[in-house]
Amino acid sequence: MGRLFGTDGVRGVANVDLTAELALGLSVAAAHVLAEAGTFEGHRPKAVVGRDPRASGEFLEAAVVAGLASAGVDVLRVGVLPTPAVAYLTGALGADFGVMLSASHNAMPDNGIKFFARGGHKLADELEDRVETVYDQHRTGEPWDRPTGAGVGRVRSYDQGFDQYVAHLIAVLPNRLDGLTVVLDEAHGAASRVSPEAFTRAGAEVITLGAEPDGLNINDGCGSTHLDLLKSAVVEHGADFGIAHDGDADRCLAVDASGAEVDGDQILAVLALAMREAGTLRGNTVVGTVMSNLGFKIAMEREGIELIQTAVGDRYVLESMKEHGYALGGEQSGHVIVLDHATTGDGTLTGLMLAARVVATGRTLAELAAVMERLPxxxxxxxxxxxxxxxxxxxxxxxxxxxxxxxxxxxxxxxxxxxxxxxxxxxxxxxxxxxxxxxxxxxxxxxxxxxx
Structure with missing residues (x-):
């Protein structure tokens, strides 16, 4: 069989490529591999499990939870929350690992599984390879080591995750957002409740689009992959700007007051200058990818900020950041990682920090984004x-x-x-x-x- 794990977990058409059997088997394999890797350190393991609103996430979540509990893992079900929320809660709750069910920006028929290690970090390639190997061994006949009696995992809902994550986001902000009017397009996805709540608590006046998920409409003509709706709404409402997330809200793209797009490179440029001013841009360096617009590179050179470029994929950006201790990195697509406050791309956090910069400087988003000129x-x-x-x-x-x-x-x-x-x-x-x-x-x- 080919490698199951791609650049962002295991992904495919739900109930065709990604079946309940596969989800269950991968979860058991992950539990065994992480135990062998010493993650559990002799204690009873605990995992956080979340999902986006896709209909298929309901049966896949059930399969993942069943697999983990059958392997002796206690499970905290946090329900529908963004991917970065699951990563954050994995660390905040001292869980041994986390599992997120989402296909991010993909269309509704797809779904995916991604695992987070202790602290909310994505699994290293070698651990993913080991999970695949163990899963394949079982698939071809090698039996699992199954606990019985009191050894099986216990499952409970953890409803506090929503408020805990929103409180974390608010605590990160350097200033409030009072006086700001923002349109938020939630892609009918995982941040449909989280993002509007966070912006509102921070003081902004919020207008929402795509915030009524029904399990079937995720990313359908809205969100970060379809910005026309947001552009029109920002202009119609006379908003200061707009923010668009994808299905699992690990991305953030923006639209200025005129309806012009502000992409991930421009957002990175704005945040890089803000963090340098605050003294938090470690190494005076930002990490991008080979897809970063040449205009971004020129702007960073002009501002005296070093740009490190990696292969495409937020996991490679994150690897470089962690290896060298850098604080900011991201992709043109809107994956932005602020490592002091998140272990993965966090679209809501990025949008909040962008909004805070607008308020703090008194400048429009268009004026801030003009620090770089996007080449065609x-x-x-x-x-x-x-x-x-x-x-x-x-x-x-x-x-x-x-x-x-x-x-x-x-x-x-x-x-x-x-x-x-x-x-x-x-x-x-x-x-x-x-x-x-x-x-x-x-x-x-x-x-x-x-x-x-």
Whole structure:
């Protein structure tokens, strides 16, 4: 079997790729692996389990809880909460690990499982590999070591998680948000209650969109992957700006008062300057990825802030931050990690910190975001292709070389296989938007013909 874990847990179509049997088996395997790794340190293990509102999350949560309890793990069910909330509660409650059921920004039929180690950190690659190995051994006939009697895990709901997480978010803010009017698009997702509550408690006047999840409408025409609704609402209501999350609220994108998008690179630039001013930007460094807009790199150089670039994926950003002790990092897509206050990307926290900066400076979001100029960048997703051959197809390698020669020093090309879906992302930057579109279109056609 191929590797189950992608760049962000195990993900696929619920009840097809991600079945109840798989969820149960992975949970038991995770319990055994973490016990072998010494995570439990001789005490009875405890896990926090949360989910986003997808309908499939209901049966998958039941399977995960059953698997953990059957392996002797006590389970705290925190219900529908954002991924960063589950990570936070895993650490705050002293749990040995956490489990989040979500497919993030993916469409509703998909779902996913991601595990957090003690402290709320994502599992290292070697632990994920070990979980897969143990799961596969059981799948092919090796029996589990099953506790009996008082050894089985106990399950209870932990309803305090919502207020505990919101209180944590409010405590992080350097100042209140009184006088600010903000539109929040919650993508009918996991932050539908959390984000409006946090902004309201912080003093902002809140207008909500996409905050009525029914299990089927998550990410459907709203949220961080569909900003048109938010743009219109911000202008219509005369709001100061808008914030959009994805289904599990580990992302944050923004819209200024005119309806113009403010992406993850711009948000990082604003927060980097704010943190440097506050003396919390350790190493005077921010961590981005190879997808970071060239304009972001130019802005950071101009401001005297060093930019470290990693492979695409918030896990790689986080690895670099933890290894070198950096405090801020993130992706253009809106995954922003403020390591002093979160162990993973936290869309609500990011939005709150952005809002706090607007209030503290008395400047508009547009004025703050103008610290960087986004160079024209075109991103084309090519679905239903063999993403594993991106670097080995002679036809594609030749097309990329030709495109790079055409762009010269004024642009760049990046082809990246998705870590969670069967598609390849084609990114082209150029000084001229039409040239970027033309090159990206040609490369997308080559990807389709060479890898389809």
């Amino acid at each position: 960048q075109v991103l084309v997703n090519v679905p239903d292709v063999d993403r594993s051959r991106v670097d080995t197809s002679p036809e594609l390698v030749g097309a990329v070389a030709e495109a790079e020669h055409e762009l010269g020093s004024t642009g760049r090309v990046l082809l990246r296989p998705s870590g969670t879906e069967p598609l390849v992302r084609v990114m082209v930057e150029a000084a001229d938007i039409e040239q970027a579109r033309s090159v990206a279109g040609r490369l997308a056609d080559v990807v389709k013909s060479a890898l389809g």
